[in-house]
Structures are given as C-alpha cells and as structure tokens.
Amino acid sequence: MSDNNISRIGVLTGGGDCPGLNAVIRAVVTVAEQEYGDSVVGFYDGWKGVIESRTMELRTEDCRNLLTLGGTILGTSRTNPFVMENGIEKVKAGLEAAHADALVAIGGDDTLGVATKLAEAGMPVVGVPKTIDNDLSGTELTFGFDTAVQIATEAIDRLRTTAESHHRVIVCEVMGRSAGWIATYAGMAAGVADILVPERPFDIDTVCRRIMARHAEGQYSSIIVIGEGAVLAPGPDRDAMENAMKSVSRDAFGHARLGGIGSWLAEEIEKRTGFESRVTILGHVQRGGTPTAFDRVLATRFGVEAVRAIHRGELGKMVALNCGQVVTVPLSEGTRETKYLDMKLYDVAQALLT
Ligand code: F6P
Numbered sequence: 476m477s478d479n480n481i482s483r484i485g486v487l488t489g490g491g492d493c494p495g496l497n498a499v500i501r502a503v504v505t506v507a508e509q510e511y512g513d514s515v516v517g518f519y520d521g522w523k524g525v526i527e528s529r530t531m532e533l534r535t536e537d538c539r540n541l542l543t544l545g546g547t548i549l550g551t552s553r554t555n556p557f558v559m560e561n562g563i564e565k566v567k568a569g570l571e572a573a574h575a576d577a578l579v580a581i582g583g584d585d586t587l588g589v590a591t592k593l594a595e596a597g598m599p600v601v602g603v604p605k606t607i608d609n610d611l612s613g614t615e616l617t618f619g620f621d622t623a624v625q626i627a628t629e630a631i632d633r634l635r636t637t638a639e640s641h642h643r644v645i646v647c648e649v650m651g652r653s654a655g656w657i658a659t660y661a662g663m664a665a666g667v668a669d670i671l672v673p674e675r676p677f678d679i680d681t682v683c684r685r686i687m688a689r690h691a692e693g694q695y696s697s698i699i700v701i702g703e704g705a706v707l708a709p710g711p712d713r714d715a716m717e718n719a720m721k722s723v724s725r726d727a728f729g730h731a732r733l734g735g736i737g738s739w740l741a742e743e744i745e746k747r748t749g750f751e752s753r754v755t756i757l758g759h760v761q762r763g764g765t766p767t768a769f770d771r772v773l774a775t776r777f778g779v780e781a782v783r784a785i786h787r788g789e790l791g792k793m794v795a796l797n798c799g800q801v802v803t804v805p806l807s808e809g810t811r812e813t814k815y816l817d818m819k820l821y822d823v824a825q826a827l828l829t
Contacts, residue, residue: 479788481599483514485575486533488547489521489554489586493605493619494766495774496547499581501538502778508535511786516573521582522589523554525569526562542771545764555727556589563596570598577785579778581605583617584810585728587793591806594791601784602793602806603777607762610654610815613808614795618774620656623649623761627661630757631698635665637753638696644686644744644752648737650761651702652730655816657761658702663824668697670824671740673704674816679712682740683747689829690750697750701740703733716743734758776801 484507488496500517507513515533518524531549541548556562570578577599580590583606590600604611607623627649638645647667651657655672662670669685671677686697707713716739724732734756741754766774773796780794780801792803 479786481511481513481576481785483516483574483576484782484785485516485518485525485570485573485578486549487518487521487524487578487580488549488551489580489582489589490551491553491583491606492546492551492762493583493607494545494622494762494764495618495770496551496581496605497541497544498618498766498771498774499603499605499778499781500533500548501541502775503579503782504533504538505535506779506782511782513782516575517549518569518573520550520552521554521586522556522566523552524550526554526556526559526565528569528572530573542775543765545762545766553585553726553728555585557592558727563593566593567598577601577790579603579781579785583608584611584813587611587806588728588810591810594806599785599790600806601781601790602809603781604793604795604809605774607657608651608654609656610651610813611809612811612814613793613804614797616773616796618766618770618777619762621769621773622764622767623657624660624664625767626761626764627657627700627757628664630755630760631661631665631667631700634698634755635696638698641751642695644697644699644741644748644750646699646701646737646741646744646752646754648701648703648734648754648756650757652704652733653813653815655702655705655821658700658705659816659821659824662700663827665698665700666827667700669699669828670821671699671701671705672816672821673702673706674818675821676706676708678708679740679743679747683744685828686744686748686750699740699744701737703736705736
C-alpha cells in the first residue's frame with residue numbers, strides 16, 4: 476500500500492498495436508506488484524473494455540516472456556468514448572467497477588487525447604506514449620518507431636534485389652499518417668533514390684526527372700520510399716490523383732484510412748518515364764512481430780516510470796523521453812501538436828540522394 480492510497484492500478488492499450496506494448500504491460504505489472512504491493516487490472520481492447528467492464532487480473536507470473544511478444548495481450552481498439560452518449564460517465568463507472576485507483580493509458584494521440592480529457596475531468600490517469608509514427612509531441616521518441624524503421628529498412632534492402640535484377644523502379648510505401656519519420660529514417664538507412672514525406676508536398680515531374688537522370692547516368696534501378704500520408708503539391712496532378720483515390724473511410728477519431736498513394740505513384744512513374752515500375756505497400760507488417768532491443772528497453776522504462784509517477788501522486792501526466800532521460804510532462808503535452816519530421820534531418824537525407 477502506498478503513501479497516496481493507491482493499491483490497484485488499471486492498464487489499457489488503445490489505438491493501433493505497436494511493438495513494445497507488452498513490454499510496458501510487463502513493466503507496469505512487475506513494478507506495481509513488486510515495488511508497491513499493488514494489484515493490477517487490465518482492460519481489454521482500450522476504452523471499449525473500460526466501458527464494457529471487460530477485465531483481466533494481471534500478475535507478475537502472467538507477464539513472463541512478454542518482452543519479446545509483439546502486439547498487446549490486452550487487445551486494442553480505436554474506441555472514442557467522447558463520441559458516445561455519456562461516454563465519460565461510462566468510463567468512470569468502468570474504472571469504479573474494476574476498483575482501479577488509477578489508470579495507465581498506453582496509446583497514441585487519440586488514446587492520450589481521451590486520457591487528457593478524463594484527467595481534466597478529475598480522473599486519475601497517467602499516459603504512456605506509443606506510436607510507430609513517432610509523431611507525438613512532448614517526447615523525443617515513442618517506442619515502436621525503432622522497430623518499424625528496422626522492418627522497413629530490411630524490406631527495402633530486400634526490394635533492391637528485384638529492382639536491380641529487373642532494372643525496375645520500386646516504390647515502397649511506409650506508414651506515417653501525418654509525419655515522415657519512418658520514411659526518412661528507413662530511406663536514409665537503405666540509401667534510396669528518393670524519399671517523399673507528408674511534410675513536403677511533391678511534384679511528380681521532379682520525381683520522374685530524378686529517375687530519368689539516374690538512369691541516364693547508368694543506374695538502372697531506383698527505389699523510392701513514400702510515406703502513406705505524402706501529398707502532391709497543389710495543381711492538376713494533385714486533382715487527378717485525388718480523383719483516382721476518392722474513396723476514403725474514417726475511424727472513430729475521424730482519421731482517414733490511408734494507403735494507396737504508392738500504387739498511384741508507381742503507375743504514374745511507369746506512364747511518364749517508360750520504366751517498368753512496381754509498388755510494395757508495407758502496411759501493418761511494420762507494426763508486427765517482436766520489438767527491437769531499443770524499443771523493449773524504452774517501453775520498459777516508460778512502464779516503470781508510469782507506476783512510480785502514480786505513486787508520487789503525479790496524475791494527469793505522461794511519461795516521456797527528454798534528452799535521453801525518462802521524465803513526466805503534462806498529459807496534454809503529448810497531444811498538443813503533431814511532431815512533424817525534423818526538416819534538418821530531411822535535408823541531410825536529401826543531400827545523400829543520388
Ligand atoms: O498511427 C499508427 C498507424 O500505424 C498509422 O501509421 C496508420 O495510418 C494507421 O495507424 C493505420 O491504422 P489501422 O491499423 O487502423 O489501419
């Protein structure tokens with residue numbers, strides 16, 4: 476039993492699954508139990524499980540071998556309580572029914588956005604930031620990003636075999652709804668011909684000219700990495716592209732389901748340059764499988780700090796990485812703004828394109 480009457484902690488994972496979620500759960504359960512003698516209750520499927528009172532007891536022994544396991548043993552969803560009737564009251568009732576004195580909400584901008592509003596309404600919540608996109612403000616890095624970059628880099632390395640053997644252009648579409656972190660890191664690591672990111676609208680003619688110039692110089696294959704959220708600069712090409720990719724569905728937080736810009740780009744490149752082109756959309760492969768060592772360690776550090784923050788009475792906070800140290804910042808910091816790609820990094824990446 477702790478100094479601030481916390482003896483039972485709830486934990487949930489919301490939003491897209493992300494390598495390292497289980498490592499956070501393991502750290503939360505182990506430290507809560509071993510350091511503070513708390514019990515831990517897990518809510519299934521993010522906010523949905525809180526609302527529906529679907530829970531599981533979590534003990535240290537349940538968390539063995541979790542470090543290496545991808546996904547989340549709790550399940551996840553993109554449920555948004557704020558678009559439901561009496562959503563807040565339902566969350567409150569769910570926490571009370573589970574006798575949770577405090578909640579660790581592990582998620583990205585949507586889950587932490589909900590957590591922020593709940594904290595503002597007086598609920599005892601601490602956030603743990605996750606997303607492969609690395610686009611949350613308030614933290615230098617989110618876990619999951621390193622794994623996604625590693626997977627994308629390995630995939631591009633393998634695509635090079637076909638690109639070179641068949642003298643093709645290969646477009647590799649990677650995730651990153653609003654930010655080009657994965658595209659830039661993986662593109663730099665794999666030494667690709669071009670990197671297209673949401674932060675810098677691109678011009679299709681410029682992309683094609685670069686390919687033509689490379690091929691004129693005797694390089695008979697090109698790999699282009701494109702972030703799923705990349706857009707064309709305004710103009711007739713953009714209008715044509717938007718027409719071709721009209722049907723967009725949205726999730727409970729209003730986000731468009733992306734994917735497909737890479738296919739459009741590959742077709743357009745083939746049409747305009749005459750070079751045989753193909754597309755590979757990496758999609759959820761980037762979120763799958765075991766986390767890298769870096770992500771396991773970061774996720775563990777975040778989980779430990781979340782529990783300690785609760786016991787220090789730091790509710791309404793989010794754990795974060797700042798100058799390599801794990802700290803706490805106000806929950807609202809994490810969702811204050813999208814952390815777009817550092818354009819200095821992008822310029823370095825551009826300097827290496829040949
Ligand atoms: O936010 C992480 C992310 O992986 C984005 O990069 C991507 O656009 C989105 O999730 C995909 O979500 P879903 O799993 O719902 O298709």
